[in-house]
Amino acid sequence: MASRKYDLVIRGGRVIDPALGFGSDATVFIKDGTLAKIEPESAAGRRSLKSLDKSQLIDATGKLVVPGLIDIHVHLREPGHEAEETVESGCRAAAAGGFTAVCCMPNTTPCIDNQETVKFVQDRAQNADARVYVVGAITKNLAGEQLSEIGDLVKMGAVAITDDGHFLQNPEIMRRALEYARMFDIPVMQHAEDQYLTAGAVMNESFQSARLGMKGAPPVAEEIAVTRDIALCRMTESRLHIQHVTTRGAVEAIRQAKREGVNVTAEVTPHHLILTDEEIGREFNTSLRVNPPLRSRRDRDAVIEGLVDGTIDCIASDHAPHSIEEKDCEFDQAPPGMIGLETTLGLVKTYLIDKGYLSWADAVRKMTINPARILNLKGGSLSRGAAADVTIIDPDKKWTVKADRFRSRSKNSPFVGWKLSGQVVTTILGGRVVYDR
Amino acid sequence: MNRLSSRHLLGLEDAPHRDIELILNTAETFREVLDRRIKKVPTLRGITVLNLFYEPSTRTRISFELAEKRLSADTVNFSTSASSVAKGESLRDTVQNIEAMKIDMTVVRHNSAGAPYFLTQCMETNVINAGDGSHEHPTQALLDMFTIRKKYGKLDGLRVVLLGDVKHSRVIRSNIFGLKTMGASVALCGPATLMPYEVEQFGCDVYTNLDAALDGADVVNVMRIQGERQQSGLFPSRREFSNLFGINRERLKRLNKNYTIMHPGPINRGVELTSDVADGDSSVILDQVTNGQAVRMAVLYLLSGREEGESQ
Helix, strand or coil: CCCCCCCEEEECCEEEECCCCEEEEEEEEEECCEEEEEEECCHHHHHHHHHCCHHHEEECCCCEEEECEEEEEECCCCCCCCCCCCHHHHHHHHHHCCEEEEEECCCCCCCCCCHHHHHHHHHHHCCCCCEEEEEEECEHHHCCCCECCHHHHHHHCCCEEECCCCCCCCHHHHHHHHHHHHCCCCCEEECCCCHHHHCCCCEECCHHHHHHCCCEECHHHHHHHHHHHHHHHHHHCCCEEECCCCCHHHHHHHHHHHHHCCCEEEEECHHHHHCCHHHHHHHCCHHHCCCCCCCCHHHHHHHHHHHHCCCCCEECCCECCCCHHHHCCCHHHCCCCECCCCCHHHHHHHHHHCCCCCCHHHHHHHHCHHHHHHCCCCCCCCCCCCECCEEEEEEEEEEECCHHHCCCCCCCCCCCCCEEEEEEEEEEECCEEEEEC | CCCCCCCCECCCCCCCHHHHHHHHHHHHHHHHHCCCCCCCCCCCCCCEEEEEECCCCCHHHHHHHHHHHHCCCEEEEEEHHHCHHHHCCCHHHHHHHHHCCCCCEEEEEECCCCHHHHHHHHCCCEEEEEEECCCECHHHHHHHHHHHHHHHCCCCCCEEEEECCCCCCHHHHHHHHHHHHCCCEEEEECCHHHCCCCHHHHCCEEECCHHHHHCCCCEEEECCCCHHHHHCCCCCCHHHHHHHHCECHHHHHHCCCCCEEECCCCCCECCCECHHHHCCCCECHHHHHHHHHHHHHHHHHHHHCCCCCCCC
């Protein structure tokens, strides 16, 4: 058989690629797992597609065709917590959510502070439905004391370092981490939370914690941590990435730092953009127990503003699977975290695009090229020759979040039952359809 | 209407005025029972009540148990030291196993805020909150209100000072909600480190100066100071606490005539209250304990759904 001209062609859709400045109806041609070309829609173009086999053609009429989405903050739980998620199931969830690449956090058991564990995760991800980029631990055993063999981790493919879930409380260690990471041109991703101020906290400190009698984490705990790390980043001229920003104070500190040219980037989760601490007292739903906690409206509005004006670079889910058993308990006994991979796109569409905060191009930028740039990842754009990672979205499709439809092994989402608009229909990874609704 | 609007008593934050009034009025009847020679009525005969205590408690547990017995209910007691919790059984499994032995009502004390609500999601029984973490302790606030109303004949228009650890006190929280619903004016007083963040949103007057708080008040409800708060550095010493926030005879002069001193117990004598005040004519501390039984009888009766005169 003669070699085919193209393996897969996506026609009829509106292609949105902020990195290329592209936003119009076009046909996407894929060959050998890479993007061969994008051509504007034309009558001649449509005729030339007639020779194609039906199986090679995806009709995306009325749909959006965007670069495969990238989520730089995901917990895949493997090794050690396979009942909650595995690399395989997490990547299936990613594909269903339109994500073709995820960055997995190192708080596994054992944690990812050594080459063997990086390799283990990479091996698991070999045939998975998404690309997995490993983020290594800043300190051995995530203990906040001694630096991991970061050179080793990077050599094996780690794209960044973090002690996610644990703030590096000792500023001297943080300084060393920033200095050391600079040698490898990788960012230090920090979970910004002064733990002296948040000891024992189970929610945000506000009138809501006052009325529920729960120990609260004050927003300033984040602001103080962010401010300190910006100062260290400025001094070391390194790269700092602030994970899941939730407070007005942190947004303002990052905005100011960026204005000064400090090399700081930031992410925000859909849940911190949408939910507030007022939800908790209604039913004590343990899916709402997250760290950092859901904040007040004032803080929630500030992170939306920060996302809109570019202070916050990208949207990341902090997908944190927990088993039903772990979450079916008293609110303060539940481990923090909620899953997010399969709801991010619908939530962003319904609560940010439909409410007029972001255009589709803005939203796609914050889920593709921006996160790619933070971590120097390939992808995030449909440029010629790039791996054919493509997501097709039905922009106004109404759907209801259902727990039994999650591909994640865990169901801990407070959005179950929510009616959303905007749904991923097809996800293509390296030219292979890994998800098709 | 002789029915409460909910089949559970989880807290007073959302309790309507008429529910509170119905409980207090019903408690009057049961209060009379307690003065009889035979202090027992057949009202809840055949009903089994589970007392589920995940936290140590003396007076609340005994008060509930006596209330149940005086209503002729059967009671089962559960406390953590004797339970399977130590073996790692979840709260849901624990209560569902006990409920499988046919329980009608559950009284729960738990150190997690929201645990009583959680129980309503795993059991069919009525649930009564006997204190959940630092959240609510509705029957304590109801008995406090009952005691105040008994003395003044009303709650509306009275000035009540809630004094002590506002941040961690579930008794204060339930009192705030209940008293405000009933039209009392509420003042909160305590050290700034024991005030919750954004406390002013409760809609009460907030004081860190005791004398100012006491000015023109009718009732002072003094909360217990827990030793662990001092250990965690929330105030420097009991001595200093007593100097700044302790109630003594001298300070009582600022109160209205016919003032009342209350305390949910147990008292740290000499810290929160001097003994002469605790035992003085204006103290209703022991009345609170007696009234507590009547209020709990009323709550159990009303939630049981039994009609008056009906028993089996």
